[in-house]
Amino acid sequence: MGVRITGIGIVSAIGLSVEENLLALKESRSGIGPLTVLDVGRDLLAGQVKLCDEELGRELNIGPAGISRTSLLGLKAAREAWGSSMHSKSIRTGIISSTSVGGMDRSEVFYKEYLSQKHPDYAVLKTHDSGSTTERIAAELGISGYIDTLSTACSSGANAIMLGTRLLLQNKLDRVLVGGSDALTKFTIDGFRSLMIYDDEWCRPFDESRSGLNLGEGAAFLLLENEKSVQLSGNATLGYVSGWANAADAYHQTASSPEGTGATMAIRNAIAKSEISPDRISYVNAHGTGTKNNDLSESVALKNVFGDKIPAFSSTKAFTGHTLAAAGAIEAVFSVLSIQHNLIYPNLNYKNAIAETGLEPVTSLQTENSVHAVLSNSFGFGGNNSSLVFTDQI
Amino acid sequence: MFYISASSTISHQPAFQNAGFSGVIEPLLADSVLITPDYKGYIDAGLLRRMSKILRMSVACSKDCLNQAGIDQPDAIVVGTGLGCLQDTEKFLTNSITIEGLLPPTSFIQSTHNTMAGQISLSIGNHGYNMTHTQNTLSFENALQDAMLLLMEGQQHVLVGAADEYIEFLTQVSENLAAFDGQYLTSGASFFVISNQKTDTSAAAIKDCRSVGLVDDTEAEIISFLAENELNAADIDLILYAGYSKSNFEIFLKLGIDKSKCVDYLAYSGLYPSASAFALHIAADRIQHDKSVGNILIYNALVPHHLGLTLVQPVEA
Amino acid sequence: MDNLKEDLKKQIIEQLNLEEVTPADIADDTLLFNDEGLGLDSIDALELIVLLEKYHGIQVTKPEEGKEAFKSINTMAEFIRNRKG
Numbered sequence: 191m192g193v194r195i196t197g198i199g200i201v202s203a204i205g206l207s208v209e210e211n212l213l214a215l216k217e218s219r220s221g222i223g224p225l226t227v228l229d230v231g232r233d234l235l236a237g238q239v240k241l242c243d244e245e246l247g248r249e250l251n252i253g254p255a256g257i258s259r260t261s262l263l264g265l266k267a268a269r270e271a272w273g274s275s276m277h278s279k280s281i282r283t284g285i286i287s288s289t290s291v292g293g294m295d296r297s298e299v300f301y302k303e304y305l306s307q308k309h310p311d312y313a314v315l316k317t318h319d320s321g322s323t324t325e326r327i328a329a330e331l332g333i334s335g336y337i338d339t340l341s342t343a344c345s346s347g348a349n350a351i352m353l354g355t356r357l358l359l360q361n362k363l364d365r366v367l368v369g370g371s372d373a374l375t376k377f378t379i380d381g382f383r384s385l386m387i388y389d390d391e392w393c394r395p396f397d398e399s400r401s402g403l404n405l406g407e408g409a410a411f412l413l414l415e416n417e418k419s420v421q422l423s424g425n426a427t428l429g430y431v432s433g434w435a436n437a438a439d440a441y442h443q444t445a446s447s448p449e450g451t452g453a454t455m456a457i458r459n460a461i462a463k464s465e466i467s468p469d470r471i472s473y474v475n476a477h478g479t480g481t482k483n484n485d486l487s488e489s490v491a492l493k494n495v496f497g498d499k500i501p502a503f504s505s506t507k508a509f510t511g512h513t514l515a516a517a518g519a520i521e522a523v524f525s526v527l528s529i530q531h532n533l534i535y536p537n538l539n540y541k542n543a544i545a546e547t548g549l550e551p552v553t554s555l556q557t558e559n560s561v562h563a564v565l566s567n568s569f570g571f572g573g574n575n576s577s578l579v580f581t582d583q584i
Numbered sequence: 585m586f587y588i589s590a591s592s593t594i595s596h597q598p599a600f601q602n603a604g605f606s607g608v609i610e611p612l613l614a615d616s617v618l619i620t621p622d623y624k625g626y627i628d629a630g631l632l633r634r635m636s637k638i639l640r641m642s643v644a645c646s647k648d649c650l651n652q653a654g655i656d657q658p659d660a661i662v663v664g665t666g667l668g669c670l671q672d673t674e675k676f677l678t679n680s681i682t683i684e685g686l687l688p689p690t691s692f693i694q695s696t697h698n699t700m701a702g703q704i705s706l707s708i709g710n711h712g713y714n715m716t717h718t719q720n721t722l723s724f725e726n727a728l729q730d731a732m733l734l735l736m737e738g739q740q741h742v743l744v745g746a747a748d749e750y751i752e753f754l755t756q757v758s759e760n761l762a763a764f765d766g767q768y769l770t771s772g773a774s775f776f777v778i779s780n781q782k783t784d785t786s787a788a789a790i791k792d793c794r795s796v797g798l799v800d801d802t803e804a805e806i807i808s809f810l811a812e813n814e815l816n817a818a819d820i821d822l823i824l825y826a827g828y829s830k831s832n833f834e835i836f837l838k839l840g841i842d843k844s845k846c847v848d849y850l851a852y853s854g855l856y857p858s859a860s861a862f863a864l865h866i867a868a869d870r871i872q873h874d875k876s877v878g879n880i881l882i883y884n885a886l887v888p889h890h891l892g893l894t895l896v897q898p899v900e901a
Numbered sequence: 902m903d904n905l906k907e908d909l910k911k912q913i914i915e916q917l918n919l920e921e922v923t924p925a926d927i928a929d930d931t932l933l934f935n936d937e938g939l940g941l942d943s944i945d946a947l948e949l950i951v952l953l954e955k956y957h958g959i960q961v962t963k964p965e966e967g968k969e970a971f972k973s974i975n976t977m978a979e980f981i982r983n984r985k986g
Contacts, residue, residue, distance in 0.1 A: 336796075
């Protein structure tokens with residue numbers, strides 16, 4: 191059981207297209223650098239997309255007014271994934287995006303003016319709600335019908351892929367664009383700083399000295415098609431979504447359980463759904479945010495599932511920063527590229543194993559082994575844990 | 585068929601723990617207030633002290649539903665919300681803009697859209713599928729369709745609902761955008777347990793649900809929706825509709841549906857993005873308590889470019 | 902009566918929105934993070950760090966620093982007095 195992936199699109203701190211992202215991954219080149227697009231009152235490191243709103247607007251041939259950066263980024267990635275797909279009355283097409291803060295990048299500017307009573311433009315707020323960011327992308331691509339947005343914090347993007355897969359398998363749709371988008375905002379940066387998990391230095395996932403995350407921004411989309419749709423589109427299959435699961439940790443509002451309860455369930459159930467044995471997983475693209483809590487809990491979960499035979503694993507957050515709702519989608523694209531090009535990405539900035547678990551991630555690019563199956567983890571606030579399995583065949 | 589085993593609403597109407605309410609409620613007045621049950625009876629004090637309005641409402645409705653259905657744990661929790669946790673979002677946003685130093689984290693944590701679903705799972709210790717849909721006025725319909733998919737996939741009981749909360753700032757937005765004239769902006773939460781089989785507590789059944797974003801031809805969508813469910817417009821006993829444009833009536837007229845069969849549910853719920861969840865509760869309650877009502881269509885055109893259609897029927901004998 | 906300790910109790914109740922707790926309910930040696938005490942959690946610990954900055958001008962940059970200091974009202978008062986020298 192599973193569905194075909196026939197298109198991918200991505201924009202992140204390491205590139206504005208699939209090709210640019212792939213090159214940066216191959217060159218072990220991080221996109222994290224000093225934050226310049228926002229004034230948050232201090233120097234910080236973040237994974238910025240290297241185009242401002244005006245430049246994005248020009249590239250997309252769209253006025254930057256009346257559209258949030260979240261939509262602009264999403265549209266850039268969605269267009270690449272959509273490619274030259276055509277609309278047809280007989281192909282039921284949907285879109286499922288995900289975002290954590292929607293058009294907050296615009297709303298927070300509005301609200302600052304509002305608080306200082308500077309006669310702000312209320313029309314800006316039309317781009318605030320998370321759903322509107324997806325509607326705008328749908329409108330630009332000419333998609334109507336099933337339009338949905340998921341918002342489950344940092345696992346959102348993975349959940350969009352999962353829901354799209356389920357809708358295709360239940361024959362509710364023939365084709366669906368799935369993914370996520372989040373722009374950097376002062377709101378989220380201040381939020382993670384208030385939790386004291388924003389690292390002033392480079393984030394160091396799975397390292398003993400890790401002390402938090404660096405936020406990033408970006409978007410990614412995947413095009414999923416059923417048999418009928420592929421027959422019409424003639425699109426080549428890039429890989430398959432073969433396993434998926436979501437489970438609640440039910441432990442704490444923000445922290446993951448020390449036993450990795452929800453994460454273990456998500457990983458186990460996703461692999462079970464894919465009907466492959468755990469030892470067939472070639473690579474794990476971990477959630478690995480670089481916070482004390484997540485990386486320890488995720489390491490415990492990996493040990494719970496794989497015992498002492500843990501597959502090659504790494505977090506790519508040190509390339510892109512943590513892109514919140516987009517992360518699951520961005521890392522899904524990385525997973526597909528891993529399968530297509532037999533690549534296992536390095537976990538940048540790693541030096542020493544976490545004392546409690548002793549797990550060592552991959553630290554340099556591996557190109558020798560063929561990659562057949564990739565497990566991708568995305569864990570969010572509220573104990574929302576999702577895992578996906580991507581394979582080269584079903 | 586998907587069976588509604590429990591329903592619970594906290595809103596400006598006396599619907600909470602008040603079966604049969606659909607027969608007695610009146611349209612809202614300007615001074616109607618949000619019902620406030622004794623939350624301590626539903627929520628642990630340690631969790632309650634941090635909870636905003638929308639969180640209290642959602643968790644209390646969820647617990648009420650589980651009690652009604654007589655189940656400890658649903659197989660999944662699915663929530664829809666149009667605007668999410670506005671109270672905490674506004675609070676953290678204000679702090680972020682006005683405070684120079686360290687910011688209190690609680691309102692940030694609780695500003696995320698999935699706080700309701702997360703808090704419900706935390707309150708009852710649920711490890712199942714946990715999802716949050718946010719698609720403006722179609723948030724509830726999308727959550728409901730996800731729940732129906734889960735039941736098709738073999739789950740037995742899914743807790744599904746929707747919630748939105750009013751904050752004063754919304755009034756300023758609506759005045760400045762000259763939108764929603766004459767509508768009362770309100771808060772509301774409605775939750776349900778829907779099950780793949782009939783149970784002792786089944787009040788009504790959901791036959792089908794569809795959401796159409798950026799809808800092109802509303803009339804054609806209604807006709808095809810009814811046709812897929814082997815119905816004609818004449819088979820509909822009651823339409824619960826939202827949408828204050830005259831075009832709705834033109835559509836009903838064209839379909840040959842008499843005006844007397846059409847009830848504006850926003851007049852009862854007040855205006856919030858996921859108010860169609862309250863309409864489902866009205867429909868379930870009405871069908872359970874009025875045997876003369878067969879097919880109820882919930883027609884959600886609260887914003888004209890989005891269409892939500894939900895078909896509710898009696899539980900077959 | 903130790904004014905600092907009484908102030909701390911009031912500030913904690915306000916900062917953490919402890920709706921049903923009065924200063925009299927909190928003894929100087931009540932364990933704040935123990936379920937038999939106030940039953941606070943890691944989010945509260947962060948709120949207490951904000952409290953220290955807001956009311957006492959003390960900056961704590963790592964949550965771990967707070968762990969010992971936040972055991973009870975006694976330890977908090979001691980921590981504040983030490984920091985202020």
